[in-house]
Amino acid sequence: MRENVIKKIHEFSELKTKLLSEKKIELNRLAVKEQIALDTEHRKKIQDIIENEKKEAMKELEKWKISQLSKVKEGSDILRRELTSTSRVYNINPTKQININIEAGMIPMPLPRSKGTIQINFTPRDFPTPKRESQEQEEEEWLKKQAEARRKIGFVAEDLRPDELDPLWLKEKGDSFFKAGNYLAAISAFSHGIKLGSKMPALYSNRAAAQFAIGNLKKCVEDCSIALDLFTPKISANALSRARCHARRGTALCKMGLYHQGIGELRAAVDLQPDNDKLRMDLEKARAMVDASFTADDLD
Numbered sequence: 670m671r672e673n674v675i676k677k678i679h680e681f682s683e684l685k686t687k688l689l690s691e692k693k694i695e696l697n698r699l700a701v702k703e704q705i706a707l708d709t710e711h712r713k714k715i716q717d718i719i720e721n722e723k724k725e726a727m728k729e730l731e732k733w734k735i736s737q738l739s740k741v742k743e744g745s746d747i748l749r750r751e752l753t754s755t756s757r758v759y760n761i762n763p764t765k766q767i768n769i770n771i772e773a774g775m776i777p778m779p780l781p782r783s784k785g786t787i788q789i790n791f792t793p794r795d796f797p798t799p800k801r802e803s804q805e806q807e808e809e810e811w812l813k814k815q816a817e818a819r820r821k822i823g824f825v826a827e828d829l830r831p832d833e834l835d836p837l838w839l840k841e842k843g844d845s846f847f848k849a850g851n852y853l854a855a856i857s858a859f860s861h862g863i864k865l866g867s868k869m870p871a872l873y874s875n876r877a878a879a880q881f882a883i884g885n886l887k888k889c890v891e892d893c894s895i896a897l898d899l900f901t902p903k904i905s906a907n908a909l910s911r912a913r914c915h916a917r918r919g920t921a922l923c924k925m926g927l928y929h930q931g932i933g934e935l936r937a938a939v940d941l942q943p944d945n946d947k948l949r950m951d952l953e954k955a956r957a958m959v960d961a962s963f964t965a966d967d968l969d
Contacts, residue, residue: 836867840875847879855879870899874910877917886921893918912941916948923955931955 794800796808839862846855859876862869877892893914900907900914919934935952942948 834865836862836865836869836872839865840869840872843872843875843879847875847882852879852882856883868899870896870907870910873899874914874917877914881917881921886925889921890918890925893921908941912938912945912948915941916951919955920951928955 792800795812839858843855843858843862846852846858856876856879859872859879862872863876873892873896877889877896880886880889880892896914897911897918900911903911915934915938919931919938921931922928922934923931925931932952932955935948935955939945939948939952
């Protein structure tokens with residue numbers, strides 16, 4: 670009897686579980702069905718709204734077309750009258766083509782518009798790439814670092830006052846930097862004076878001296894050449910300055926290994942200043958270096 674009771678209890682429990690499961694499945698099915706019905710009704714409402722908006726837009730478009738056609742007709746009448754008046758002068762009949770275009774539903778060509786100029790002002794930018802918000806902070810940090818580095822050198826053009834934007838003032842500033850041994854700052858000052866459009870040969874000559882001091886021999890030769898071209902006319906008043914340019918260019922050429930060209934420049938400097946012992950000594954040293962190089966080259 671005990672086993673039968675336990676068996677009946679298990680059967681009742683299984684039946685109850687089965688009924689609950691079937692009821693849960695049926696409830697889920699009903700819920701899905703109701704959700705589908707709600708979604709269908711919602712989509713139908715949205716579709717009705719879209720259709721109503723489309724109809725309203727089409728009505729507005731038809732009204733706009735009618736207004737445009739009326740404007741085109743008015744313009745055609747004006748153009749026909751103008752061409753008719755022109756045909757009387759040149760004995761032509763252009764209205765026939767206009768009538769054909771209007772009857773065929775074609776829009777006649779409008780009159781030319783008056784010309785104009787559009788001014789576009791671009792924001793100044795230090796970088797060649799387009800501006801991006803994601804890189805704006807990095808670019809600002811880079812510009813700050815560059816400005817700090819230039820200030821450490823000793824010269825920043827942005828820090829100058831308007832009254833200091835003078836090539837002569839910049840030359841004196843560069844000379845003071847050069848005497849203090851700050852050659853990079855001297856080059857920066859001389860270069861900024863040249864950018865202002867100055868044709869002062871002293872700026873190029875003194876920058877050549879600073880370039881020579883830091884070992885930029887090629888730049889030194891280029892600046893000396895420009896300075897010599899600007900020292901015109903060649904008179905006794907600028908003979909000393911021209912001699913210095915020849916001497917700097919000759920010394921730089923000799924250090925670059927171009928001894929023959931360097932000796933020619935040093936000889937030109939001595940010809941301009943024959944009483945200058947230093948120039949004569951530099952010329953003799955260059956000649957001795959040439960003789961020594963030829964002796965070394967002769968060895969097998």
